[in-house]
Amino acid sequence: MMTLDEYTDDLHKALRFHEISGERMGEVLAEVEAHVAETGEDPVDAFGRPRDYAKQVAAQLDPATGKRSTGGMVLAFVAIATLALFGQTFFGDGLALDEAGVAYTLRDVVAQPLLLVAVVVVFLLVHLARTAQANNKLYAGGAVVAVIAGVGAQMLCNKFLDDEAPVVTAPSWLILALGVVFLIGMFAMLAHSIRRGRVRYPNKN
The missing domain is CATH 1.10.8 (Helicase, Ruva Protein; domain 3)
Structure with missing residues (x-):
């Protein structure tokens, strides 16, 4: 009971x-x-x-x-995940303030977006496993497979993609500024989500 x-x-x-x-x-x-x-x-x-x-x-x-659409929920999570992943990456890279700028190799350019895709797919499958009316175990199994695939993709990137020659180079101040902007955007979206989910009883503010 x-x-x-x-x-x-x-x-x-x-x-x-x-x-x-x-x-x-x-x-x-x-x-x-x-x-x-x-x-x-x-x-x-x-x-x-x-x-x-x-x-x-x-x-x-x-x-x-009162229910956010599935599409809206996915877009919101993709936006938050993107801002969080690249925000912390750019912020950390920009803090070095190297006069020569921040260089990103082929491994960086490929591995980071793949990581983002894996995070989004895992989130969506876990969400469906928790909320769907049917096939919950199938979604949960898919989430496990997505985690394994994401880890495998990162390992392949580390093993086979070049991490020496720069593909993109940008000034440190610009990378740092992008990191700050992205992190501010992430916190703003999280704050909006928290406000939206705050319980409001009838006839109460």
Whole structure:
């Protein structure tokens, strides 16, 4: 038997994973709390497991009623991952402030985008494994395969691609500035996501 606090805590986490707005999450949590307070019923008996109930709620929503579209969610994650990966890379490289500039080799140019693709694919498959109504184990297996493929791709890049001759060279100050801009963009998007997911109960701000 789960207490109401345990149930709503798990339900809140599950709803967040479905990218449901804080306003709609507040409505769902309020409905659960009101029902249990009125009937004394075990929340699992009344609504099912938190993860399963979150799936039911998400299936009834669309972008107009509090759920971010799958495409929008993927684009947001791709943007955040891109800003994070290249932001920290450029920031670290630019800090050297080498007068000769920062040089990127063929390995750098190929390996970094491949890493980004692997991260995005793994995220998407893990998300589907947690939220899809069916084929969850298939998605989870796909995520494992994607991790292995991503690691393998990095190993192949390290072994076969040239890491000596520069392909692209840019001034250190420019690379550092790009790193700062990218990191600021990443934090701004994360802050927006946090605000969007903040639970807002009905008639409460």
